[in-house]
Amino acid sequence: MDRRDPLERIAAALERLAPPPAQPTDWLSAPAYVWEGERAWAVPALDALPLSNLHGIDAQKTALRANFARLVAGAAAHDALLWGARGMGKSALVRAAVADVQGQAPGALALVQLAPGTLPSFPTLIAQLAEQPRAVVLFIDDLGFGADGRAEMLALRSLLDGGVAPRPPHVRLAVTANRRAIVERADTSAAIHERDERDDTLALADRFGLSLGFHPADKDTYLAILEGYTAPLGLSFDAEEALAFAIQRGNRSGRTALQFATELAGRARVRL
Numbered sequence: 001m002d003r004r005d006p007l008e009r010i011a012a013a014l015e016r017l018a019p020p021p022a023q024p025t026d027w028l029s030a031p032a033y034v035w036e037g038e039r040a041w042a043v044p045a046l047d048a049l050p051l052s053n054l055h056g057i058d059a060q061k062t063a064l065r066a067n068f069a070r071l072v073a074g075a076a077a078h079d080a081l082l083w084g085a086r087g088m089g090k091s092a093l094v095r096a097a098v099a100d101v102q103g104q105a106p107g108a109l110a111l112v113q114l115a116p117g118t119l120p121s122f123p124t125l126i127a128q129l130a131e132q133p134r135a136v137v138l139f140i141d142d143l144g145f146g147a148d149g150r151a152e153m154l155a156l157r158s159l160l161d162g163g164v165a166p167r168p169p170h171v172r173l174a175v176t177a178n179r180r181a182i183v184e185r186a187d188t189s190a191a192i193h194e195r196d197e198r199d200d201t202l203a204l205a206d207r208f209g210l211s212l213g214f215h216p217a218d219k220d221t222y223l224a225i226l227e228g229y230t231a232p233l234g235l236s237f238d239a240e241e242a243l244a245f246a247i248q249r250g251n252r253s254g255r256t257a258l259q260f261a262t263e264l265a266g267r268a269r270v271r272l
């Protein structure tokens with residue numbers, strides 16, 4: 001018979017039911033991680049295309065890859081904003097550039113993607129990464145704030161500025177957004193309010209030292225991107241069909257070109 005005090009027995013039972021304490025993240029074990037606000041989980045293999053497979057964005061590829069290489073080398077590096085047309089390879093470029101640098105310097109760079117809604121946990125994440133010797137790219141994909149997102153916007157601005165506790169030099173951001181104006185305007189007719197929102201938007205965007213624009217592809221660029229995917233496989237295509245495929249999807253972009261190349265590869269029973 002258990003002769004312990006009832007409260008002691010209850011405490012012991014609760015302790016048995018409680019989950020084991022979370023283990024600290026090993027920030028040196030994986031090429032990439034996903035930060036969920038309180039903890040991170042490791043991604044054992046980074047899903048990234050080779051840089052050579054991204055077409056039509058040569059200048060952006062060169063600039064972002066060089067920035068990440070500087071970060072790994074311990075030199076000054078920028079926070080990067082990749083903005084513009086959807087489907088033109090912004091997110092793919094971040095992953096591909098990180099993977100390319102990792103290939104040249106194994107173990108020297110990690111990509112940490114922030115899950116949606118985790119901006120308020122930035123201080124916790126930065127405190128953990130500050131103790132690590134490894135260079136880190138914090139990846140925020142498809143950033144956008146609604147009319148009620150001012151608090152999150154200010155949190156990101158604070159991180160970019162450094163705040164009271166400075167951000168370590170081996171941690172930099174890569175942020176993608178579909179528009180240069182990251183903050184959506186509220187539906188309001190008040191001119192002063194609209195001006196304030198516009199000023200806040202630009203104040204955030206201006207904090208990125210490297211700003212890379214991605215623009216809709218014209219016909220020639222779209223077909224050139226498609227050629228880059230199909231030529232290595234020995235596949236040919238009809239330009240009119242390729243353009244009609246893009247019209248059906250509402251835009252000419254790298255993503256649309258990849259989708260059409262996938263269709264062609266499937267017809268030919270080959271792997272893209």
